Amino acid sequence: MRRLALLLCLLATVAQAAPRSGYDDAGPQVRAMQDDDDANPGFLWVQQGAALWSRPDGSASKSCADCHGDASTLRGVAARYPAFDAKLRRPVTLAQRINLCRTDHQAAPALAPESDALLGLTALVGLQSRGLPIAVDAGGPNRPFVEAGEHFFRTRQGQLNLSCANCHEERAGHRLGGALIPEGHANGYPQYRLEWQTMGSLARRLRACLIGVRAEPLAPDAPDAVALELYLAVRARGLTVETPAVRP
Amino acid sequence: MPRPLINVPKKVKRGDAFDIRILIAHPMESGQRRDDKGQPIPREIIHSFLCTYGGEEVFRAEFFPAISANPFLTFSARAVDSGQIVFTWTDDLGATQFDSVEITVE
Secondary structure, eight states, rough: HHHHHHHHHHHHHHOOOOOHHHHHSSSSHHHHHHHTTTTHHHHHHHHHHHHHSSSTTTTTTOHHHHOOOOGGGGGTTGGGGGGTTTTTTTEEOHHHEEEEEEEIOOOOOOOOOOHHHHHHHHHHHHHHTTBBBBOOOGGGGGHHHHHHHHHHHSSBTTTTBHHHIIIIITTTSSSSSSOOOOOOOSSOOOOEETTTTEEEOHHHHHHHHHTTOOOOOOTTHHHHHHHHHHHHHHHHHTTTOSSSSSOO | OOOEEOOOOOOOOOEEEEEEEEOOOOOOBBBBOTTTSSSOOOOOEEEEEEEEEEEEEEEEEEOOOHHHHHHHSEEEEESSSSSEEEEEETTOOOOOEEEEEEEEEO
């Protein structure tokens, strides 16, 4: 009986093992870059986002600030994304929400994925939640999408026949060539990657991962892409938002 | 091109050294990469940078292709008089850009 209790305790600790942010795996120089808002290049995009925030756009000639007021009123919002959209009956990412705002309320064309404008606005909204715990909703209408995302995460694919979990769960902390394999938590997007020499979204990072295992990269608005982003957010619960993060 | 992020203290005591930090938004294309069609991407880097304080040169740098995108510079100067700190940089396209901040010396 006691042995069983011990085993249960052990299982509980394994299940609750705290997720490890990519920040903790980065070198001291990269961490210093992220910690210093003047040295963090992500703030160049935040600055562009702040300029766009108060600029009227579209045929409605409304700015983000006209409805939302100061960007700081969106504190905590990014921590809840991807969130379920009742009208579309599916979860949407923060970048998709910004574009929905543009098309529905500003009557402006959607911003292109990976454009400086969209990354800037997403980084600005993300920054308002910096330091807050990730609070995405895993239940309710999101549940089937979380399950679809987890299924994608655990399915082997590509010519290398690897699943996300093969590397980022089973081999996290080990090395791939010279590079450390992180747990792959998406808690700082959009983020500045030194490898890219620019800011990028989680969708871009996922495409790079899929190309890495020689699988078909996900289309920007593929349902699986959002489901995977949602599952990654659920998986990263326990970490805080770091947007705009800096990674090697 | 977005404006650079500049960090200079607003007020400094006369005679004290202070840090000047600037993060410039620039792609710093090295000229050694090729595009999807195999064509070389022309070099486009900031090649010279100058900082003046009260009209006097305090820092000058030449940049080369190995400098990363969005270069971050930090250097220091000694507070003499209140005045303008002006940053000027020129890239391969020939565009000279500048930005400035005011500093109060007391």
